[in-house]
Amino acid sequence: MALAQAQAQAAQLKKVKKQKVLLMGKSGSGKSSMRSIIFSNYLARDTRRLGATIDIDLSHVKFLGNLTLNLWDCGGQEAFMENYLSQQRAHVFSNVGVLIYVFDIESRDVERDLATYVNIISALVQYSREAKVFVLIHKMDLIQSLTREEVFDRRVNIVRRKTAEAVAIVRKQKPEQSPGTPGGAAAAAAAAAAALAASSPSSILDIDIDMQLFATSIWDQSLYKAWASIIHDLVPNLGVIETQLASVGVAIDADEILLFERTSFLVVSKWTSREGDNNPFGDRFERMSSILKSWKHTCSKFTGTPRNAEQFSDLEIKMGTKFSMFVTKFTTNTYILVCMPPGEARFNSAKLNVAAARPWFRFLDGPVIAPSAGAGSSQHLLAHNSAGGAGGVQSEANSRPLNI
Amino acid sequence: MSSAFTGSSRVDVDNSTAQLPRHTYISPAILNLERVYEQNRQLLQKKDGAKVPDPITIPQTKGKPRLLLMGQRRSGKSSISGVVFQKVSPSETLFLESTARIHKNNLSSFMEFQVWDFPGQIDVFDNPNFAFDMDAIFGEIGALIWVIDAQDDYLEAVARLNNTILHLQRSYPHINIEVFIHKVDGLSDDYKLDIQRDVTIRIQDELSDQGVENAPVSFHLTSIYNHSIFEAFSKVIQKLIPRLGQLEAMLTNLCRTCRFEKAYLFDVTTKIYIATDSTPEDMASYEICSDYLDVIIDFTQVYGNWQRSPDWRKHLEQAPWMQPLEDQVACERAESGMVLSDAQRPIMLREVDRFLALVAIMKEGSYEKMPQINMNVDVVVKGLTEFFEITKPKETRTTTETIAGRAAGGWIND
Numbered sequence A: 001m002a003l004a005q006a007q008a009q010a011a012q013l014k015k016v017k018k019q020k021v022l023l024m025g026k027s028g029s030g031k032s033s034m035r036s037i038i039f040s041n042y043l044a045r046d047t048r049r050l051g052a053t054i055d056i057d058l059s060h061v062k063f064l065g066n067l068t069l070n071l072w073d074c075g076g077q078e079a080f081m082e083n084y085l086s087q088q089r090a091h092v093f094s095n096v097g098v099l100i101y102v103f104d105i106e107s108r109d110v111e112r113d114l115a116t117y118v119n120i121i122s123a124l125v126q127y128s129r130e131a132k133v134f135v136l137i138h139k140m141d142l143i144q145s146l147t148r149e150e151v152f153d154r155r156v157n158i159v160r161r162k163t164a165e166a167v168a169i170v171r172k173q174k175p176e177q178s179p180g181t182p183g184g185a186a187a188a189a190a191a192a193a194a195a196l197a198a199s200s201p202s203s204i205l206d207i208d209i210d211m212q213l214f215a216t217s218i219w220d221q222s223l224y225k226a227w228a229s230i231i232h233d234l235v236p237n238l239g240v241i242e243t244q245l246a247s248v249g250v251a252i253d254a255d256e257i258l259l260f261e262r263t264s265f266l267v268v269s270k271w272t273s274r275e276g277d278n279n280p281f282g283d284r285f286e287r288m289s290s291i292l293k294s295w296k297h298t299c300s301k302f303t304g305t306p307r308n309a310e311q312f313s314d315l316e317i318k319m320g321t322k323f324s325m326f327v328t329k330f331t332t333n334t335y336i337l338v339c340m341p342p343g344e345a346r347f348n349s350a351k352l353n354v355a356a357a358r359p360w361f362r363f364l365d366g367p368v369i370a371p372s373a374g375a376g377s378s379q380h381l382l383a384h385n386s387a388g389g390a391g392g393v394q395s396e397a398n399s400r401p402l403n404i
Numbered sequence B: 001m002s003s004a005f006t007g008s009s010r011v012d013v014d015n016s017t018a019q020l021p022r023h024t025y026i027s028p029a030i031l032n033l034e035r036v037y038e039q040n041r042q043l044l045q046k047k048d049g050a051k052v053p054d055p056i057t058i059p060q061t062k063g064k065p066r067l068l069l070m071g072q073r074r075s076g077k078s079s080i081s082g083v084v085f086q087k088v089s090p091s092e093t094l095f096l097e098s099t100a101r102i103h104k105n106n107l108s109s110f111m112e113f114q115v116w117d118f119p120g121q122i123d124v125f126d127n128p129n130f131a132f133d134m135d136a137i138f139g140e141i142g143a144l145i146w147v148i149d150a151q152d153d154y155l156e157a158v159a160r161l162n163n164t165i166l167h168l169q170r171s172y173p174h175i176n177i178e179v180f181i182h183k184v185d186g187l188s189d190d191y192k193l194d195i196q197r198d199v200t201i202r203i204q205d206e207l208s209d210q211g212v213e214n215a216p217v218s219f220h221l222t223s224i225y226n227h228s229i230f231e232a233f234s235k236v237i238q239k240l241i242p243r244l245g246q247l248e249a250m251l252t253n254l255c256r257t258c259r260f261e262k263a264y265l266f267d268v269t270t271k272i273y274i275a276t277d278s279t280p281e282d283m284a285s286y287e288i289c290s291d292y293l294d295v296i297i298d299f300t301q302v303y304g305n306w307q308r309s310p311d312w313r314k315h316l317e318q319a320p321w322m323q324p325l326e327d328q329v330a331c332e333r334a335e336s337g338m339v340l341s342d343a344q345r346p347i348m349l350r351e352v353d354r355f356l357a358l359v360a361i362m363k364e365g366s367y368e369k370m371p372q373i374n375m376n377v378d379v380v381v382k383g384l385t386e387f388f389e390i391t392k393p394k395e396t397r398t399t400t401e402t403i404a405g406r407a408a409g410g411w412i413n414d
């Protein structure tokens, strides 16, 4: 029985670990730009050289040791879009974990963009009802900063309305009615809708899309906010990470702890003390991502080593009696930032304690479960490491049942 | 709930020993630096006491040295002023409107400065509608910065510049003329140098035709989209600093005793460096040090500027610490360090006073020697502080404002 359970668990973990992520939107809206900046260390200005994506660009992004994003960067030219919606419909829209839909705020033909969006959402709902949707209203830097919020809010309302429309279309659609929408795409949509309706008629009625919208630009930190939210829910064992960060934070009297993925510098997890909650900078997490990432690029330029190589370790700041802070390599795949109250001894002790806590987090680098040992989930690794690796340091997390 | 971190297994560092090395051990290096510092101090005293004229040939102006930004319309003057002195981001300059009247900025930094941004459409020497009071403009001037758009046809700009130089040579021959060959982003290195050569020749030819020799004209290739504009301003301002040589000697000494590769003394608000050691100029080092300063300022802005709750301090001063916060810290001003991964080269930063910070690239593997290095840095910082105490107007002395308290910068607009 234990074995069966373990196998089930392993299977489940395996499923979470590979995530199909669709990146869609009109040609030139900035999909490939964002992907290249976040995952491939491009500078914002490098993206001017990107050509239009032909058909679908598939990449497997390793994120931490135990999550792979299968990123489908779908070229947005009309012919391709039409093709995704018809011939490739099932292939593209099945098993989707996340759809990221990008709108170019400067686009001239908003009506057309929205019509395409409705078609894409319909297709998604038919094949991957559970998928999460992230809508990015992109290139916000081109809007004067005073009106940005207003422009964004207005667009959010429209997109929400259109999303409801798309769902309604799927709900109502019967094979013989395919009004309005042109060509093969609509026919295929109708057929798929019919198939879905036949197989599970009740479920169609309670489609409720899990959707979040963000205003983004490659020229500021807003990009990091949106993408951190996107990956946040995909990261396995998030509960464990959060609990353990909290124990570290409390133990060393920190104000804030941020855990970054090493390549993208996206915030994987964070913990803030009650004192730290008073910090008025609500955008500080994405700011830290953006600052550290551009610092990494500066270092790379200076050292002449590739941008994806490790560039720095052990950044320390002591700001008199205001605060202290350090950013240091943590596990193989992560950096950790600790912001804390001032004091030389407190600082040194925090650094040592963070180093001592490292083994608790080794599961972040954990390989995907080895096929031979299906039961060896990362939880066991964690328990093993923290008992053995951390020497005298004991953790409450050890004895806590780890529910994932 | 008992956690490993708060229990007996806590990895504690003894409070008293943590700060010891700073004051008990005196290395040969520190002694050497003390001596240099003392020499400099005596030198300064002697000078000031006896009212010996300054060795540098800048007239000691009554007020603040002034930087004038002149040049053709749309050459980039307001953009430069915005980016360097008002934290405008380069892309925001796209929205700038043409300047209609002289725009004056005051900077109270380690020195008091004024920056005057002129409208390109006005030629002060050749204006049919209005006779400018030349003395009011050029009387207290430190430098005239003439901005030329390198991406545009620059013949007219050069002709106007020539005319301006000739006028100035007659009445104000001591004024430094700094030619910024600007907007060189997007131009190839060869093309940049070609333009620089061409502009230089056109100006020198004209001047010698007019019988003007040795006019103080310098050329800089600049762009607001990279560090070149800050570097150029650094050069411009360094010429206006009295006793720059002494500053440089202090930094050179620090580099020798601490095995630093390169050290810069930065004006924190503008990221202009006002002195460096005597090793050759190196743009890459300047860039990384300047970016490092930026990182520290950004972090400080986010984490250093909000009011902690009243209980915060109480909590921090109780057991096991049992010390006022002031005694718990090793240095009351900002200090920071970081290690580059390629060859384990550290970079360090130390706040000197409310305006200045020392940033240095260290030799590989010197991170372990940080305690000794810190002592040497302490000494130099002390020397620098005194140096600037002497040159500063009285009312701004002895304030203890820090990087943390000064996110907004020191600029005021008229």
Ligand SMILES: Nc1nc2c(ncn2[C@@H]2O[C@H](COP(=O)(O)OP(=O)(O)OP(=O)(O)O)[C@@H](O)[C@H]2O)c(=O)[nH]1
Pocket (backbone or CB within 6 Å): A025, A026, A027, A028, A029, A030, A031, A032, A033, A034, A047, A048, A049, A050, A051, A052, A053, A054, A074, A075, A076, A077, A138, A139, A140, A141, A142, A216, A217, A218, A219
């Ligand atoms: N101003 C601005 N330009 C952006 C932004 N993001 C991307 N761009 C620019 O938009 C252009 C097109 O970007 P891509 O990423 O190639 O567009 P795409 O969505 O991948 O296009 P397809 O591959 O044809 O679907 C590039 O020149 C980018 O530099 C942004 O946030 N602001």
Ligand SMILES: Nc1nc2c(ncn2[C@@H]2O[C@H](COP(=O)(O)OP(=O)(O)OP(=O)(O)O)[C@@H](O)[C@H]2O)c(=O)[nH]1
Pocket (backbone or CB within 6 Å): B071, B072, B073, B074, B075, B076, B077, B078, B079, B080, B093, B094, B095, B096, B097, B098, B099, B100, B118, B119, B120, B121, B182, B183, B184, B185, B222, B223, B224, B225
């Ligand atoms: N490519 C590039 N453009 C620049 C640079 N500096 C300024 N510009 C652009 O040049 C244009 C004109 O800049 P301004 O600063 O308004 O020019 P100005 O000299 O103050 O013009 P007037 O006030 O009319 O005399 C703006 O669109 C800036 O974005 C630069 O270094 N590179």
Ligand SMILES: [Mg+2]
Pocket (backbone or CB within 6 Å): A031, A032, A033, A051, A052, A053, A073, A075, A076
């Ligand atoms: Mg693309």
Ligand SMILES: [Mg+2]
Pocket (backbone or CB within 6 Å): B077, B078, B079, B097, B098, B099, B117, B118, B119, B120
């Ligand atoms: Mg102007």
